[in-house]
Amino acid sequence: MKPTVFITRKLPDERVEPLREKFNIRMWDSEDEAVPVDLLKKEAAEVDALWTMLTDTINSEMMDNAPNLKIIANMAVGFNNIDVQAAKEKGIIVTNTPDVLTETTADLAFALLLSTARKMTSSEKELRGGGWHSWTPMGFTGMDVNGTTLGIIGMGRIGEAVARRAKGFNMRVIYHNRNRKENAEVRADFVANLDDLLHEADHVLILAPLTEETEGMIGERELSLMKKTATLISASRGGIVDEVALYEALKNGTIWGAGLDVYKTEPVHVRHPLLTLPNVTAVPHIGSATVQTRHAMMKLNAQAIIDVLEDREPANRVG
Structure with missing residues (x-):
């Protein structure tokens, strides 16, 4: 049989x-x-x-x-x-x-960073909704990516692939990982203390696996350490970020914006609070979707x- x-x-x-x-x-x-x-x-x-x-x-x-x-x-x-x-x-x-999905997911993570920093989702919504009436000096202004500091949490294969892309944007790359990855340090500097990475980075990218150690590791305290002009990009597993704390941080201006490909509970309901915020770029878990x-x-x-x-x-x- x-x-x-x-x-x-x-x-x-x-x-x-x-x-x-x-x-x-x-x-x-x-x-x-x-x-x-x-x-x-x-x-x-x-x-x-x-x-x-x-x-x-x-x-x-x-x-x-x-x-x-x-x-x-x-x-x-x-x-x-x-x-x-x-x-x-x-x-x-x-x-x-x-x-097989390393490069594809790295493409998506970096695209999400760019889209969030440059307000592509919210500005497109304004354009499609008829809200663009004139060029204005500060209209739709975002945050620079080129020449800024990228902090990667979780330096595996995908993290290393993102670091390669970041170098093309003249970014300084720092990373925090459970174990130091010396082979990655051609393009990135190791930061032993997560708090230091959160404090220094202009853009924080989460690529860590979801484990007992990483679940909820980015909460209210961690978000408060980030720059008010910083973006948080989540592209590995949603449970790593406290979504309630993230909502409050984005709403109150603790951080500038967030790009999300993953969520604690999937699929995400259309009325999820994070989806109501203009400073959130959200896509439906498409990291490997080519x-x-x-x-x-x-x-x-x-x-x-x-x-x-x-x-x-x-x-x-x-x-």
């Missing part, structure tokens, strides 16, 4: 076809809506492999009731949606999709499933 794979979103046929040749494939029939939790539990209990999205929570209880499950292939770099320790204890392999990159991520997931179900060690194993 062929092994069975459950895919938690509807994916392009060309990415699924290599699996169909070898395995029984079950796939949730929606591209836009997450698979219902009850159905995910039912499928997990019966299949040999799960191909998951970052919106799917795979916890220890679900794995307890999945006696045949051998691999969870997660279509993301992050894997905080999966209890990796529980998977390890149960002998279930977890894989992710690093590297056709080429998403297909590359799918290809990695498919190959990992094939490798594990054919008793080979997969690339990109995280647990």
Whole structure:
């Protein structure tokens, strides 16, 4: 009997076809809506492999009731949606999709920085709404990017890629990371104390993973350390920033603006308080969203499933 794979979103046929040749494939029939939790539990209990999205929570209880499950292939770099320790204890392999989305996500992070600093979202809204009546000396004025200081929190592959882009804008780059990354210091200076980075940077970019240590690490106190002219760009996981504190800081002028690609709870409701502020540039978690990159991520997931179900060690194993 062929092994069975459950895919938690509807994916392009060309990415699924290599699996169909070898395995029984079950796939949730929606591209836009997450698979219902009850159905995910039912499928997990019966299949040999799960191909998951970052919106799917795979916890220890679900794995307890999945006696045949051998691999969870997660279509993301992050894997905080999966209890990796529980998977390890149960002998279930977890894989992710690093590297292939590095440059694409760095492009988005830097674009979000530029858009926020130069008020592109709010000024476009004024233009489309008929609010632009005349050129004015201080109309739609933003903050410089060229020649300023960029502070990166979380200096992984994406952070290093952003630092390369920043050098093209003549920026001074500083970074804070759990461990010093000396190979990154060709373009960036290490700052051991996060408070110092927040105080010095004109633009703060969050690229750290969401862990117990980083959850809520940017709150009211941290925001108060930033310059009143500073921007905060969040492009890794939303739970790192206290959104209530960020709303107050933006509303009260504690900081100048924010660019957000990620949020504590996704998708974000249209009435989310941060979306009401003119000094917020917000996009719907599109860091890796190019056709080429998403297909590359799918290809990695498919190959990992094939490798594990054919008793080979997969690339990109995280647990």
